[in-house]
Amino acid sequence: MVRFILSKLLYLVPTFLGITIIAFSFVRILPGDPVLLMAGERGVTPERHAELSAQLGYDKPVVMQYFDFLGRLMQGDFGSSLVTKKPVLAEFLTLFPATVELGLCAIIIATLIGVPVGVLAAIRRGSWFDQVSMTAALVGFSMPIFWWGLLLIILFSGILGWTPVSGRISLLYFFPNVTGFMLIDSILSGQKGAFGSALSHLILPSIVLATIPLAVIARQTRSAMLEVMGEDYVRTARAKGMPPFRVIGIHALRNAMIPVVTTIGLQIGVLMAGAILTETIFSWPGIGKWMIDSISRRDYPVVQSGLLLIAALVMVVNLIVDLTYGLINPRIRVK
Amino acid sequence: MKQFLVFASALALSAAMAEAKTFVYCSEASPEGFDPAPYTAGGTFDASAHPIYNRLTEFKKGTTEVEPGLAESWEVSEDGTEYTFHLRKGVKWHSNEKFTPTRDFNADDVIFSYERQGKADNPWHQYIAGITYEYYTAMDMPNLVKSIEKIDDYTVKFTLNQPEAPFLANIAMPFASIVSKEYADALDAAGTREDLNNMPVGTGPFKFVAYQKDAVIRYQKNPDYWGTAPLIDDLVFAITPDAAVRLQKLKAGECHLMPYPAPADIEAIKADPNLKLDEQAGLNVGYLAYNTTMAPFDNPAVRKALNMAINKQAIVDAVFQGHAEPAKNPIPPTMWSYNDAIQDDPYDPEAAKKMLEEAGVTDLSMKIWAMPVQRPYMPNARRTAELMQEDLSKVGVSVEIVSYEWGEYLQKSMEAGRDGAVILGWTGDNGDPDNFLSVLLSCDSAKEGGANRAFWCNEDFSKLLKDAKVTADPAVRTKLYEDAQVIFKEQAPWFTIAHSTQYVPMSNKVSGFVMSPLGDFTFETVDIAE
Numbered sequence: 001m002v003r004f005i006l007s008k009l010l011y012l013v014p015t016f017l018g019i020t021i022i023a024f025s026f027v028r029i030l031p032g033d034p035v036l037l038m039a040g041e042r043g044v045t046p047e048r049h050a051e052l053s054a055q056l057g058y059d060k061p062v063v064m065q066y067f068d069f070l071g072r073l074m075q076g077d078f079g080s081s082l083v084t085k086k087p088v089l090a091e092f093l094t095l096f097p098a099t100v101e102l103g104l105c106a107i108i109i110a111t112l113i114g115v116p117v118g119v120l121a122a123i124r125r126g127s128w129f130d131q132v133s134m135t136a137a138l139v140g141f142s143m144p145i146f147w148w149g150l151l152l153i154i155l156f157s158g159i160l161g162w163t164p165v166s167g168r169i170s171l172l173y174f175f176p177n178v179t180g181f182m183l184i185d186s187i188l189s190g191q192k193g194a195f196g197s198a199l200s201h202l203i204l205p206s207i208v209l210a211t212i213p214l215a216v217i218a219r220q221t222r223s224a225m226l227e228v229m230g231e232d233y234v235r236t237a238r239a240k241g242m243p244p245f246r247v248i249g250i251h252a253l254r255n256a257m258i259p260v261v262t263t264i265g266l267q268i269g270v271l272m273a274g275a276i277l278t279e280t281i282f283s284w285p286g287i288g289k290w291m292i293d294s295i296s297r298r299d300y301p302v303v304q305s306g307l308l309l310i311a312a313l314v315m316v317v318n319l320i321v322d323l324t325y326g327l328i329n330p331r332i333r334v335k
Numbered sequence: 336m337k338q339f340l341v342f343a344s345a346l347a348l349s350a351a352m353a354e355a356k357t358f359v360y361c362s363e364a365s366p367e368g369f370d371p372a373p374y375t376a377g378g379t380f381d382a383s384a385h386p387i388y389n390r391l392t393e394f395k396k397g398t399t400e401v402e403p404g405l406a407e408s409w410e411v412s413e414d415g416t417e418y419t420f421h422l423r424k425g426v427k428w429h430s431n432e433k434f435t436p437t438r439d440f441n442a443d444d445v446i447f448s449y450e451r452q453g454k455a456d457n458p459w460h461q462y463i464a465g466i467t468y469e470y471y472t473a474m475d476m477p478n479l480v481k482s483i484e485k486i487d488d489y490t491v492k493f494t495l496n497q498p499e500a501p502f503l504a505n506i507a508m509p510f511a512s513i514v515s516k517e518y519a520d521a522l523d524a525a526g527t528r529e530d531l532n533n534m535p536v537g538t539g540p541f542k543f544v545a546y547q548k549d550a551v552i553r554y555q556k557n558p559d560y561w562g563t564a565p566l567i568d569d570l571v572f573a574i575t576p577d578a579a580v581r582l583q584k585l586k587a588g589e590c591h592l593m594p595y596p597a598p599a600d601i602e603a604i605k606a607d608p609n610l611k612l613d614e615q616a617g618l619n620v621g622y623l624a625y626n627t628t629m630a631p632f633d634n635p636a637v638r639k640a641l642n643m644a645i646n647k648q649a650i651v652d653a654v655f656q657g658h659a660e661p662a663k664n665p666i667p668p669t670m671w672s673y674n675d676a677i678q679d680d681p682y683d684p685e686a687a688k689k690m691l692e693e694a695g696v697t698d699l700s701m702k703i704w705a706m707p708v709q710r711p712y713m714p715n716a717r718r719t720a721e722l723m724q725e726d727l728s729k730v731g732v733s734v735e736i737v738s739y740e741w742g743e744y745l746q747k748s749m750e751a752g753r754d755g756a757v758i759l760g761w762t763g764d765n766g767d768p769d770n771f772l773s774v775l776l777s778c779d780s781a782k783e784g785g786a787n788r789a790f791w792c793n794e795d796f797s798k799l800l801k802d803a804k805v806t807a808d809p810a811v812r813t814k815l816y817e818d819a820q821v822i823f824k825e826q827a828p829w830f831t832i833a834h835s836t837q838y839v840p841m842s843n844k845v846s847g848f849v850m851s852p853l854g855d856f857t858f859e860t861v862d863i864a865e
Contacts, residue, residue, distance in 0.1 A: 032742020038375065041761055042473055042774065043749055045784025055465060083367050085463040085532070094548050153583050165584045168550060171359060171571050177547070283575040285549035293365075298742065 008322055012315055019315075020073065023307035024066050027300050033058070034082050034298040056082060058300070069304065078309070079301030081294070088305040092287060097180030098168065099286035102278070103271045105202055106209035111264060114214045118221025118260075123248060125226065133218065140215035145274055149208045149281040156204060163204050166283040170197040205282040209274050213267040220263040224256035231255070258329055265321030268314050355568035358845075358861055361581045361590035362572040365549045369535040371509040372452050373466045381856045382572060384509030386554050387429075387537035391420055391445065392507040396860065397849040399618070399670070399766020401503045405440060405513055405538065406491075415498030415807050416481075420445070422489040427559040428515045429542045431534055433525070436517055440538055442485040447516040449483055452476070459519060462528045470510035474764075498805040500812060501767040508765050513538065540565045540859035549574055566847065566862040585610065585840060591863060592841035592848060594856055598656045598714055604840045615850045616669050617837040619712040620662055620771070621760035623703070623723070623830040624789040626753050631696045638827040640690035642680045644730040645723050651833050654719050658838070662831035664820050666771045669852050670763070671809075672816035677824050688730045700733040702755025704748060708741050711854070712760030712835055719758060719832065748788050756830075757788050766853060768816045773800050776828065791828035 035044060035052045044052070053059045057068070072079065078088040117137075121130040157165040164170065168182045175189035183202070186194035228234060229252055237247045275288035287306065294302035364378035371384035384390075393404035403409075406420035426440035451459035452468040453476060460466075471477070479502070481494045495502065505511070518536045522528050535543045540562065541554035552572040556565045573590055575581045581593040582600055586607065596604060604612050625632040625641070632638060647661045660668065663679035691699070705720040706713060713719065717738065724734040737755065739747055748757045764770050774780055777800055778792035796819050803815040823829075839850055844864040851857065 031740040032746075036742040036746050038469065039745070040375070041745065041759060041786060043745065043780075043784055043786045048472070048784065052467060055467065080465065082465070085368065085373075085466060085529075091548065150577075150579055153580060157587055158583050161587070165587050165589055166575055166580050167573060167589075171357070171551065171573060171589075174545070174553065281577050281580055283550070283573070283577070283580065285547065285574075289549060289576070 004326060005323065008319055012319070015315060016312065019308060019311040020070060020304075021066070023304045023311065024069055026307065027295065027298065027303040028062065030295075030298065032298055034300065037298055073305075073308075078305035081302045082299045083294070083297055083302075088302050089309075091290065091302070092306060092309050094177075094180070095285055095287045095290050098182070098284060099272075099275055099279070099288060101181050101183065102202070102205055102209060102284060102286060103268070103275060105206035106271060106274075107213060107264065107267065109206055109210040110214035110217050110267065113210075114217030115221050115260065118218040119225055119248070119253065119256075121218070121222045122225030122229065130222075134222065137215040137218045140211045141219075143211050145208060145211070145277040146281055148211060149204070149278060152204050152208060153281075164197075164201050166201075166281070168198065168201050168284065169194065170201075173197060205278050205284055208282075209271060209278045212274060213264075213270055216267060216270070217260065217263055221256065221260050224259045225252060228252045228256045254328065258325060261321060261324055261328065265318055268317045272310055272314070356566070356863060357569040357571060358567040358592075358858060358863060359571045359573055359590040360856065360858065361575045361584050361593040362552075362856075363574075363576060363578075363581070363594055365574050366546070366552070368532040369543065369546070370514070370532040371512045372448075372468050372471065372514075373463075373532075375469050377854055380509040382552055383535060384512045385539070385855055385857045386541035386570060386859075387535050387539045387543055388509075388512035388514070389426075389538045390507050390509075390511050390513060391422075392503050394504075394507050394766065394851070394853065394855075396857070397851060399504070399763075399852050401507050404507070405445075409503075411807065415500075415805065416495045418493040418495070418502065419486070420491045420493070422491065423561060424489060426538050426561045428518065428538055429536045429557060431536060431543070433527075433530070433534065434518050434521050434536060436515065436536075438517060440513070440515075441488045442491045443488075443516045444513050445491045446483050446485055447519060448511070448513045449480070452510070453480060458523075459528075459531075463532060468510065470508065470764075474505045474508070474510070476505070498807070500804055500806055501765065501769050504765040504767045504770075541570050560859075563859070565859045567858065570858055582840070585842065588842070591845050592839065592856075592861075594839065595711075596838050596840050598658055601656070601658060601838060604838075609843055610840055611843055611845075613839045613841070613848065613850050615837050615852065616660055616667060617711060617835050618667055618669060618763040618766065618852045618854065619760060620665055620667060620834055621710075621712040621719075621758070621832040622662070622665070623756050623758050623832060624791075625756045625828060625830075627789050627791040627828050629752070629754075631694065631699065632701075632756070634694055635826050636690055636694045637696055638830075639680060640687045640694065640696075640730075641727065641732065642827055642830045643683050643690070644687035644732070645726045645830055646682050647679075647832065648682070649726075650719055650722050653722060654713075654715050655833055655835055659833035659835040662833050663824070665776060665823055665829065665831060666768050666816075666820070667763075667834040670766065670768055670771070672768050672813040672820075674817040674820040676817075677820060680824075680827070684726070684729050691730060691732075698731070700735070701727075702735050702737050704744070704755055704757040705736055705738045706741070706744055706758055707738050710760055711762060711837070713758065713832070714835070716758045749783055749785070751783065751790070753788075753790075758832075759788060760832075761786075762854065764853075768812075769800065769804055772816065772819060773804070776823065789828035791826070793822060793826055793828075796822045796826070 035049050080087050117133050121133050124130050153165055156163045173191055173194045178185050178188050182198040186198040234252050237251045275286060276292050279286045279289040291306050366379040366382035367374045367376060369383045371380055390404045391406040392401045395402040405423050407423045409418055409420045411418055428436035430436060450457045452471040479495050479499055481496050484492045486492055515536050519531060522530050540557055540560050542557050544553040544555050546552045554570040556568050575584060578595060578597040582596060584590050585593050604610050625638050627633055651659050651661050663677055664674060666673055703720045703723055705716040720736045724736060727734050761775055774786050776787055776791060778797040781787040781790045781792045799815045799819040803812045806812050845861060847860040847862045849860055
């Protein structure tokens with residue numbers, strides 16, 4: 001197992017270097033630069049442009065800039081935002097818990113609903129439940145998040161008045177950030193009703209963010225289950241007279257879970273993409289909205305280091321998924 | 336379920352209001368920081384300069400007139416180069432957990448606030464690495480200010496290199512906010528200089544309490560405010576970037592007032608019995624700038640003919656959905672010296688066709704540049720360009736529409752020899768006509784780094800602007816700008832499109848909000864009914 005983990009970790013090094021190049025180049029390939037965007041309609045003289053670019057270190061050759069960036073990264077320096085002038089890492093750490101909280105809730109909702117629906121659809125293949133749920137999954141998968149979020153706000157917050165419109169907690173509550181996770185901080189604050197308020201603010205955005213992963217997980221579970229149900233060992237188990245519950249729960253589901261776990265892991269990337277829109281519409285102070293703002297302002301340090309941090313995170317999650325396989329299926333460890 | 340959710344959300348505001356009067360503003364964007372000097376965004380100034388700070392001069396609420404602020408009065412020397420300000424006494428600085436002021440506001444604070452921006456050797460010039468003072472530079476302060484002297488604790492003298500009539504309006508702008516020298520010294524001693532930008536201390540109507548990045552800003556009424564004390568106890572900015580969501584929050588009672596509604600929502604807001612809508616002509620202009628250095632657009636008759644071929648009212652109706660005033664002058668009607676006697680060129684395709692023929696222009700094809708972004712002065716440039724394309728085809732001019740990414744658009748549209756006419760606009764900084772006319776149409780700004788995208792250099796026009804800039808007498812200045820507008824209309828370097836209307840939706844419970852022609856959102860006069 002140790003060797004297995006080490007080999008996985010070794011793979012991360014070149015991947016990580018590759019990501020630094022992509023993150024660095026991505027924002028520079030976009031036309032326009034931060035100085036021009038800061039000046040806006042007023043314009044900026046060529047001399048002032050050169051002066052500001054030099055101050056920001058963007059007058060050097062791009063390759064030099066890249067190695068500067070890499071050099072500082074090695075020392076744990078992620079740079080500072082051109083706009084707020086604050087360290088990128090500090091901003092990331094402030095906003096990151098909000099995204100994790102939202103993402104975790106979304107993935108939990110997606111898994112807890114998606115897996116059972118997929119299993120049920122597979123064992124009742126062709127039934128009305130199968131057809132309805134798989135059609136719904138297809139609709140969910142193609143749902144434009146922005147529109148979907150606004151629709152839910154108008155229905156549940158506007159017309160029915162069940163949920164708050166946006167934000168993380170009612171403005172009535174004001175307590176210091178301890179963990180950055182509102183659900184935890186609201187309990188720690190000891191203020192009456194704070195936890196309920198935080199939870200109620202989490203409902204709509206996590207449903208919106210969970211929609212696409214939920215659809216994917218349900219469909220993946222269904223097809224994996226169908227495949228496994230046709231295997232010899234399932235037939236044997238049935239032939240032995242094992243109760244259907246055990247056949248499905250132990251023999252079929254456990255084997256079907258391997259592709260499903262992969263899918264859930266891959267959804268982390270999808271979640272990050274969805275978070276950008278979900279956070280914007282629900283005024284959720286997370287890293288998705290932060291990245292979008294920074295890209296539109298060509299805030300190079302935030303975009304490159306932010307992308308890097310996010311990519312590193314996705315890599316870690318994928319590593320955990322790989323290791324989880326090892327637990328579910330011992331054969332993978334040995335390979 | 337329902338009960339618990341309602342408890343947590345809808346009742347929260349009213350419960351809060353029962354204890355203290357809390358006013359919630361659904362702001363649009365996160366502030367870049369809380370020191371107004373290094374930043375340029377209006378949303379940043381609404382969160383910093385307006386609630387927290389004051390300036391030597393202030394804009395009188397709801398106008399662009401300059402009135403005394405931290406300077407109680409001032410004298411200007413005969414030649415217009417020396418301004419002596421008499422400072423207000425007994426103005427208290429805010430305190431916070433790290434700082435308790437030991438003295439009132441005085442001349443040291445004024446000198447510190449300006450010198451940190453203007454003097455590269457001031458120890459606070461680079462108190463955050465990479466910081467720049469864009470507005471100080473853009474308003475030409477480095478070339479304008481020769482020296483700032485402390486005469487005594489309550490008298491400061493500014494000496495300028497040349498007379499500058501808009502100077503008093505310039506120093507009422509957010510970048511010129513006065514920060515505390517004593518607070519800066521304390522931060523220096525503590526080694527936490529960046530707190531000047533994170534934990535602001537000012538003299539304004541509201542004290543800064545806390546900022547949760549991208550989520551909430553909290554302020555508290557300043558009980559020692561030297562002006563009229565605010566009527567509300569707490570001010571909260573709930574940052575909500577999406578216009579549709581802001582409106583939902585306003586409707587749900589989660590906030591009391593919001594900026595920038597979507598034009599499509601205006602009618603629904605008017606119809607809502609719980610909301611009201613303030614409106615005002617914006618201090619802006621949207622325009623199409625020809626390249627007046629390139630044939631055939633170097634001929635004023637051709638430009639005039641093209642202007643007469645475009646149906647302006649149709650653009651106002653379709654693109655602005657009627658929420659704008661068709662523009663005939665380069666400055667908006669709310670600005671002093673607006674020349675209302677000027678007649679706009681009529682929409683007359685037949686006459687336009689004839690004028691083009693007379694000018695010897697046949698088979699003209701041109702480019703129209705459409706900006707890729709929405710701005711208050713231009714909600715949809717692509718649609719505007721399409722309408723222009725259609726109109727111009729009727730007089731035999733074929734139009735190709737082009738667009739670039741925003742930063743590139745701004746840069747390329749200022750490159751000499753640019754091919755085509757450019758859609759762009761402007762929103763005023765300080766309410767002075769010079770801030771429109773000189774910036775956008777003078778010879779000085781008709782080169783790279785300027786903003787004269789018509790590359791239009793008319794000596795007579797520029798001379799009028801220069802004279803007006805060094806004249807102190809408002810009546811004389813008004814006349815000069817009125818004359819300048821006549822030349823502008825004759826020469827037609829632009830097709831002036833529209834001045835868009837600003838709307839501010841708010842709850843019926845709100846009273847006392849005053850719209851600012853400069854587009855600022857300030858709350859010291861607002862109140863909420865229980």
